[in-house]
Amino acid sequence: MGGPLGAIIGRFPAAAASGGGGEGEGAIEGGIIRHNRKCRDVVFLVLFIAFWIAMIVNSSFGFNQGNPLRLTYGLDYKGNVCGDKNTNPDLRELEIRYWMNPNQVYQSGLKDNQITLSDARSICLMECPIPSEDGLNWVCDYPDGDIRISIDDWIDRDYDYYEFLTPQMRNSSLQLQGPCYPIIFPSVNVYWSCQFIAHASNESMRHWLEMGGVSIEENILIDKTIHRAMNSQSSVLKRYVADIGKTWPVLIVCGGIVPLFLSLVWLLLIRHFVAGMTWITVVLFNFLIISVTMFYYAKAGWIGHDVVSVVIGDSDPYINFSGREINHLRAVAVLMTIVMIISILSSIAIVRRILMATSVLKVAAKIIGEVQALIIFPVFPYVILSIFYMFWFSAAMHLFSSGQIVKNDCNANCCSYDLKSNRVNCDGCCGYSIRYTSHIAAAILFHLFGCYWATQFVIACSATVIAGSVASYYWARGEISQEVPILPVFASMKRLLRYNLGSVALGSLVVSFVESVRFILESLRRRLKHGNTVPVGWMEKTVSYSSNCCLGCIDWTLRSVNRSAYIMIAITGKGFCKASSIATGLIINNILRIGKVNVIGDIILFLGKLCVSLFCALFAFLMLDTHKYKTAHNRISSPLFPVLVCWGLGYIVATLFFAVVEMSIDTIILSFCQDADEHHGTAQHCPTLLLETLDGQGEMQRLTQGP
Secondary structure, three states, X not given: OOOOOHHHHOOOOHHHHHOOOHHHHHHHHHOOOOOOOOOOOXXXXXXXXXXXXXXXXXXXXXXXXXXXXXXXXXXXXXXXXXXXXXXXXXXXXXXXXXXXXXXXXXXXXXXXXXXXHHHOOEEEEOOXXXXXXXXXXXXXXXXXXXXXXXXXXXXXXOOOXXXXXXXXXXXXXXXXXXXXXXXXXXXXXXXXXXXXOOOOOHHHHHHHHHOOOOOOOOXXXXXXXXXXXXXXXXXXXXXXXXXXXXXXXXXXXXXXXXXXXXXXXXXXXXXXXXXXXXXXXXXXXXXXXXXXXXXXXXXXXXXXXXXXXXXXXXXXOOOOOXXXXXXXXXXXXXXXXXXXXXXXXXXXXXXXXXXXXXXXXXXXXXXXXXXXXXXXXXXXXXXXXXXHHHHHHXXXXXXXXXXXXXXXXXXXXXXXXXXXXXXXXXXXXXXXXXXXXXXXXXXXXXXXXXHHXXXXXXXXXXHHHHHHHHHHHHHOOOOOOOXXXXXXXXXXXXXXXXXHXXXXXXXXXXXXXXXXXXXXXXXHHHXXXXXXXXXXXXXXXXXXXXXXXXXXXXXXXXXXXXXXXXXXXXXXXXXXXXXXXXXXXXXHHOHHHHHHHHHHHHHHHHHHHHHHHHHHXXXXXXXHOOHHHOXXXXXXXXXXHHHHHHHHHHHHHHHHHHHHHHHHHHHHHHHHHHHHHHOOOOOOOOOHHHHHHHOHHHHHHHXXXXX
């Protein structure tokens, strides 16, 4: 080992101290936590501060350039975002995009055609227009020029002022050049865009031809072109991100308040009812994972009739719109089924070991009972993360919508009537699109990495404070003495803020970096898989899955080593690398002693975290199933993304609170091993409460070796 830790954080008996030299004697005078400390890994603390400055600058770019309305609504032919009040004309109530010229929609779907759907002339309406049953209805352009009616009057007239057109304007309209266009095809509001149904109204078509209108294509390509545009990967991603903005009350309740309440209840129950909590946790976990899986089956349309409706407005009996959202829900349902089967089988496999976990949790329960501030402490990192996530989600919405609205370069030949110049203009054919540059993609990736690093940093700080509090209790033999602060939690927090923030920043950076590498490699693997038309051989598949498995093992190992390193940082005040070395040595030298105890305890705690997060997901499903999120502009495209975010937030909150038990067990076990290692197999600083639970070394051997 790198030196006797007992001489630093504990006190040797007189005989041992006398043979330990000057360092041991100085440590005895210093007491449990009064030994010399100094700031460690300062460079990484500076790096973390610089990173946060960059995060603020990066977010300010999003707030300055972004507009979250772009994630939900489309653009009209002027480049205005539907539903935006800061446009000319005012479009605050006009949220639905409608393509006026059906022939342009048809042509944009043809192969090798220069014009795309974004170039087709579109305007923003309150609702999708419908054909007349006994005549011909019109949708006219925004009133301007000689058309002297207000926007409100235009809306009240159902967007029709054909009777006010001059003969020149009427002739232009019959050529499908505006300013008015016939409503030939029925349409339905799908994701705030009017989806054409390729069944033209016979009555409207007859009136159009009698008036001398040009030929209109009735091919089913009209339907498929809009369908394909709204169902693209980028459109679905934008809708998912927009769903987060609409469901912020659900995120606050199911991602913040509910996991906070459940985690506190679990900690209190583990404190007073530890014998039954292990069984309750296992049974409740299986019940919740089955319930969440069934909800996914229901929303995917495989159970009952509660399938997610992708139609925003009134549905039409002839339309069958099956989007990517339904496919994603079904894929998650299948994945949840696999996880459910594995979890049930795993629960059956660990039944015999639950008693061992109960004995280990009794140790943590006794410590929490003595250091009661540990139950309340996780509220501090919880508040910090809550404030951070509110800022982060808002910045993320703006970053995702910070593309530039630019005019397309279509080089197409088409004409439309310009009300301002009062003539047909053939120069303004190309429409507008939102262009996302590589700089925006880099800013989004940087923002995602910042979220993960900040989360890991706060969790690591919380774990270090808990470890320092429990270590003070252990090395004082479980007694309240002058050498143990009255409030050990706040004393441990003070040591963290003064000496160890750099070490914690380094540890959280290592985990975040490895996770980012895994994410990048997985993204590249999927892109190559979809882009490669040549069949992949078994060798390539083996290498791909093996590398992914190796990275997963490295990530799991780093997390385990980091957790132990935070304990040694709290105890010794060493830097991250030195603390990792000491912790790794302890684990290797005592792997048989702590292996089974730690694994079973960690499994129960992991199931407890999943119980909290699964309940959050289940409650999110119930909240999203209400009328509020099924109508009007609050309508979400799919419950998938909000539910997954609530699941993730619930797991993070549970991790903060469950770390009290988790770090208590790990700190006690590592301290016990170090104590026994320094004193030839006999732990001399083990507190009375711990000895009563473990019944000395014989009980520890019984727990670690099993029956």
